[in-house]
Amino acid sequence: MDVMTAILTRRSEQKLAGPAPSPEEFRYLLKAASCAPDHGMLRPWRWLLMSGDARDALAAALAEDNGKSVEAMRAKTRRAPLLATLVFSPDTTSPVPEWEQMAAVSAMTTSLMLLLHARGFGSIWRTGAQLDAEPVRKLLDLDQPERALGWLYIGTVEPGRPTRRRQAPDVGDRLQIFSPV
Numbered sequence: 485m486d487v488m489t490a491i492l493t494r495r496s497e498q499k500l501a502g503p504a505p506s507p508e509e510f511r512y513l514l515k516a517a518s519c520a521p522d523h524g525m526l527r528p529w530r531w532l533l534m535s536g537d538a539r540d541a542l543a544a545a546l547a548e549d550n551g552k553s554v555e556a557m558r559a560k561t562r563r564a565p566l567l568a569t570l571v572f573s574p575d576t577t578s579p580v581p582e583w584e585q586m587a588a589v590s591a592m593t594t595s596l597m598l599l600l601h602a603r604g605f606g607s608i609w610r611t612g613a614q615l616d617a618e619p620v621r622k623l624l625d626l627d628q629p630e631r632a633l634g635w636l637y638i639g640t641v642e643p644g645r646p647t648r649r650r651q652a653p654d655v656g657d658r659l660q661i662f663s664p665v
Contacts, residue, residue: 485602492650494598497606500639504566505605507533510638513599520591526578528585529592532569532624539567541623549617564608564637569624572631589633597636606641609634 485493505513510533518527534542543557550557561567570593574585593609600607611634614620624632 487598489649490598490602492652493647494601495606495648496608497639497641498563498608499642500564500606500608500637501642502565502639504535504564504639505600505603509603510566510568513596513603517592517596517599520588520595522588522592523584524575524578524580526575526580526585526588528572528574529589530571530573532571534561534567534569535565542567542620545617545619545623546614548619549614564639566638568636568638570633570636571624571626572633574629576629593636600638604640605638607636607638609636611635 510531514531539561540554540558543561544554546552546557546560547554570589572586572589574582576582578585597607597609615632615634620632626632
C-alpha cells in the first residue's frame with residue numbers, strides 16, 4: 485500500500501478481532517515508526533503491550549479508580565486483542581523542549597498507525613482522564629515526569645468490511661504564500 489492510500493483509507497476501527505501483531509512484528513513496525521522526526525533522537529516514549537489476561541490487570545486498576553465493576557472495565561480492555569499503552573518519557577535534561585519531544589511522540593504514533601494499517605491491522609486511539617489515575621500509574625510503573633498518553637487498541641478488522649477512502653478536505657484557507665513586505 486502506498487503512503488497516500490494508507491493516509492486516505494486509515495480509519496479508527498471500533499471492532500477489532502484477532503489476530504493482532506505479535507510482539508516481534510510490533511517491534512519491527514515500531515523500528516520503522518521511530519524514524520519519524522525526533523529532534524535529538526531522544527525517543528521520549530515507551531510502549532507497554534498488553535494482551536490476554538494482562539488486560540484484566542488494567543481493568544482492575546481502572547475499576548479501582550472509577551468505582552465501576554471490574555467486569556465493566558474488562559469489557560473495555562478486551563475490545564481488541566492487543567492494547568499498546570503509550571508512555572511519554574520526556575528527557576528533562578535535554579535542551580529539546582518538552583513540547584517538541586511530545587511532537588516527536590505524536591509523529592511516531594501516527595507513523596505506527598499508518599504502518600499497522602498498511603499491514604492489514606486496524607487500530608483506534610483511546611484516551612481519558614483515567615490515564616493519570618494513581619492505580620493506573622502504579623500498574624504501569626510510571627515515574628515522574630512520565631505520563632500515559634493513551635491506549636492504541638490493535639487487531640484485525642472484520643473481514644469484508646468496505647474500505648472507504650477519505651475525501652481530502654480543501655485546505656486553501658490554511659495555506660498562505662509568504663512574501664515579506
